Amino acid sequence: MTHPPKSGAQLLIDSLKEQGVEIIFGYPGGAIMPVYDVLPKSGLKHILGRHEQGCAMAAIGYARATGKTGTCLATSGPGATNLVTGIADAYLDSVPVVFITGQVPSDLMGTDAFQEVDIYGITLPVVKHSYIARDPADIPGMVEEAYYIASEGRPGPVLIDLPKDVANAVTTERHKWRSYPKVKPAMGSPEHIKICEEMIRSAKKPLFYIGGGIAQGDGVSELRDLVERTEIPVVSTLKGLGAMPSDHEHFLGMLGMHGLKAANFAVQEADLLIVAGARFDDRATGKLDTFAPHAKIIHMDIDIAEINKLRRADIWLEGSLKKNLAALNPGRSSADEWRALCYGRRAQYKWDYEAAQKNVKNGGVYAPKLLHDLTRRAPENAIITCDVGQHQMWTAQHCYFDDPKDHITSGGLGTMGFGVPAGLGAQLGCPDRTVITVSGDGSIMMNIQELATLNRYQIPLKIVLLDNGVLGMVRQWQEVFFDENYSEVDLYDNPDFAELARAFQIDAFTVTKRSEVDAGIDKLLAAKGPILMHVKISPNENVWPLVPPGRSNADMMER
Amino acid sequence: MTNLQADKTFERSGVSGKLKIVLHDVSGTLLRTLGTIERRGYDYRDVHCTQRVDGDFDLLVAIEDLGGPRNLDTLCKQLERLYNVVSAEKVGRRSRAEWA
Helix, strand or coil, rough: CCCCCHHHHHHHHHHHHHHHCCEEEEEECCCHHHHHHHHHCCCCCCCCCCHHHHHHHHHHHHHHHHCCEEEEECCCCCCHCCHHHHHHHHCCCCCCEEEEEEECCCHHHHCCCCCCCCCHHCCCHHHCCCEEEECHHHHHHHHHHHHHHCCCCCCCCCCEEEEEHHHCCECCCCCCCCCCCCCCCCCCCHHHHHHHHHHHHHHEEEEEEEECCCHHCCCHHHHHHHHHHHCCCCCEECCCCCCCCCCCCCCEEEEECCCCCCHHHHHHHHHEEEEEEECCCCCHHECHHHCCCCEEEEEEECHHHCCCCCCCCCCCCCCCHHHHHHHHHCCCCHHHHHHHHHHHHHHHHCCCCCHEEEEEEEEEEHHHHHHHHHHHHHHHCCEEEEEEHHHHHHHHHCCCCHHHHHCCCCCCCCCCHHHHHHHHHHHHCCCCCCCEEEECCCCCHHHCCHHHHHHHCCCCEEEEEECCCCCCHHHHHHHHCCCCCCCEEECCCCCCHHHHHHHHCCCHHHHHHHHHHHHHHHHHHHHCCEEEEEEEECCCCCCCCCCCCEECCCCCCCC | HHHHHCCCCCCCCCCCEEEEEEEECCCHHHHHHHHHHCCCCCCEEEEEEEEECCCCCCEEEEECCCCCCHHHHHHHHHCCCCEEEEEEEECCCHHHHHHH
């Protein structure tokens, strides 16, 4: 059967539209020019970032905020390699994004041509799947499968590398795509669900340990329903935050390296861990063989390869987390003493902001209180993106979250420079919601150029920049674990960030004293366009508690 | 700091064995499969790949772990997670001593 003649580039754009793509984040260049030639008449919205890494992270922010698959476009060579950090970020945080890269013409591939790199080979370890388009007639089937793979099961990034000659070639053919969809169990068997229910009923110290899979598996309401029926306490990983409201009566907080004491103590004493959408990541478990030493494990995950990977499960439920959570009905747990112990500890170790604030000298700003106040004054459905470092952990510890999609953080890869582009992507995906990026003076410089993107499209992102003049988390570790041997962490020569933002035509102001914080938050939240609140904080303020690397979560250090 | 790092990360845990992996004949699948085995912490001792009459490939690999908490069941699941890998299973597992 023949079809209307179309170029590979046109087929690509048509296929993207068929997949429901609305926004493409991208940056043009030589090898991808045939696609950019077709783009203006396509009706697709293209957001021109100022660096391919920024485009990649904007696509991730868009995908994480909306639940849709993100799309990112770049050229060959350096354009493609600039995507790699973003692709890895999407892989480690299981984010559905389709990355499309231009490539040198097929006959030049393998000749070290100008702007040629083997991006297919470079990204093999960090993609869920990838393709090199060899024939324009393959493109419709390839794109359809790429979007399916990116979002099905455990989501992840998919790469399509498109040689320039394939993009230019015109064809009347459409090849039937040879697809091999994997058959996976929809959910755990009724027998296994019964066994799980019995284990939950008989446990004296049961505990939910939840992760990012709850949001990705669309299981938030099922989880909350199950927690309220069983009244079992809950701890969360960084990426699971928001699956339970931060102030929920059964929620103990984040576990792990910077977890809350009540959460870590509960894990260490539990006799049953009900693990939902979490993967025993080392930042959550600390020294693995000391993690939850008394607990039997029920493990629920969409990805069967995570079961028994690091901790042997006593029983597991494959398939949809949403269906498995909904199917479990063990009744209310009788572990009243356990509940009392957990909630008593939560009250005992509750953060005393006023007392902690007094330790900050000369009326300086105490960042945890600022973040606590910020999210409680922001609209209820505000989205917080953040960068990586101390402010990331303070955000996790002190901000209020009511939905896991409200907290967009680089959890797996820990990518500095993530916050601003992810924030702009989230804001474009959710134009009616307030989006706030919490960043640090180290992180923001890694993708500072995206302030130009904010200005170009007047994206009303609100940036809170916590500036302590050092690489804070590294400085903290050097203080605590390297005998205060501070090495290459001093950012004494930072620019004036408010002035810098204004140079990008972004409204900006600086807060230096505690007494200025309330008015600063008011101004930030009231802004109609993009705005940056530059907050000077002490370089000596650390993140507590802290579990030293390689130690048990029971060994929490404090101020 | 030294004492904190004094764990057994780099000691071989002695996991070794032979896997049979069935692959669809799709460009890049062999590279993706062999790369996954290496990246998940295993060295090759032997690799054989032959095409079957149905067009798929049988890949037989003998592998030995590089250290850390490894198990071959998890590796098989990680391989089966790859698109165009039909199946991965352990066959005729042998002890480390037999490789000597």
